[in-house]
Amino acid sequence: MNKGISLLEILVAVAVFAILGVIVTQSIILTLRGSKKSESQVRARENLSYALSVIERQLRNADSITSCNAGTVAYKDSQGVSSTFSCVSGADSYVASSSARLTSNEVLINTCLFTCDLVSSPPSVTISLEATEASATGIEGAQVSSSAKIYLRTY
Secondary structure, eight states, rough: OOOOOOOHHHHHHHHHHHHHHHHHHHHHHHHHHHHHHHHHHHHHHHHHHHHHHHHHHHHOOOOOEEEEESSEEEEETSSSEEEEEEOOSSSEEEEEETTTEETTTTTEEEEEEEEEEEESSSSSEEEEEEESSSSGGGGGOOOOEEEEEEEOOOO
């Protein structure tokens, strides 16, 4: 009787380890993709939250809304100074306060909508924003949406 390993036993062992290697590699790739998607969502959500908080603070304390359309809302603050919030579209879309950016260039705004109800008491502005991270592509890209309804305090 010969003691040793046959060629067939070696091939079976190599095949088993190859299959295990593929499974482990795929699980690592899926974990990394999930991590990138999560980071993308966090960046987009932070930008939307910051923009909404600035808009909310300014509009809540505004004296009046002077004009409102789908992409722009103009208001007068408590000192009577006119200002606007707008959605700037194009290759680099963002939310702006007068001329300053409220969202970073890391995030693209896909949907930006201002809806005003000026006849109710108190007047209100509803804001809907949807964003994706600019550098994220494919599965790693995450779309985040946020909205807020703001009631003016001075009515």
